[in-house]
Amino acid sequence: MVTLDRILDVLESLGIKELIVADTAIDFLGEKQKESFKYSFIADVRSAGFFALGKTQTLQQGVALLVESKYISHLYTSMVEIWFQQMPVVVIVLDTNDDFDYSLLHRCVRQAKDYRDSEDYKELTIADNGPTLLIIHAANSEQVVDISSVKKLLPKDAQIYKPTDKYGAISKYVGFLYGTKNEVYCLIPLSWVKFDLNIFNNRYLDKRFKLILHGEMADIPCELEQWLTSNQIELIDGSIKEGMDEFVNNNRPSVIIIK
Structure with a gap:
């Protein structure tokens, strides 16, 4: 090929x-x-x-x-x-x-x-x-994240929601959460956040909101931390091995960045 x-x-x-x-x-x-x-x-x-x-x-x-x-x-x-x-x-x-x-x-x-x-x-x-x-x-040049590696650090039988399109990715995840009583984790590239930033201004987000972002720090929208803080969402800047326990056990809507 x-x-x-x-x-x-x-x-x-x-x-x-x-x-x-x-x-x-x-x-x-x-x-x-x-x-x-x-x-x-x-x-x-x-x-x-x-x-x-x-x-x-x-x-x-x-x-x-x-x-x-x-x-x-x-x-x-x-x-x-x-x-x-x-x-x-x-x-x-x-x-x-x-x-x-x-x-x-x-x-x-x-x-x-x-x-x-x-x-x-x-x-x-x-x-x-x-x-x-x-x-x-179309074939990706490199694997950006190993989902199985992330899943090993989550609770047993944890469900991961993985949007396939960047537009409205987080909004779709929030809609998915509204339709279930379960805690569901969402995994998306960090660069996608800028296409759906306004969804963080949502008073209905609860502790089940667990967003995992993967990518380079350079991809972070400059106002991400401000947006999260002003909307009482915890930003955990960790890695695939560090910060995950805090992320999983947090009783607030949480976002973790893994590199």
């Missing part, structure tokens, strides 16, 4: 050094890749497309745009503009939906390569007069 690592290695050899990462595609980018490329994270996919166009025009050389397939339709307008401007933007699609009809995009790309069932990536070239579309299977 052609991986993101392999594609980026080839693009780097072709002289592409800039990477624009759109929305959830950041979850597929490993530390090694972040160090190899100068990258910019743009949360809004539509903005990311035009940002890639602007970067290419400024640098006068190609850049790569990384996007997950579920958001690819948001790139239509920017890809049409890239096509008209004849800018060498490489759009790397992390495919999570095999039913998507990519032929719809062919009218606004100079060349398209589907690597989901092909290993012939070594012959990869990029168009110099418009967008190049590269489709690969």
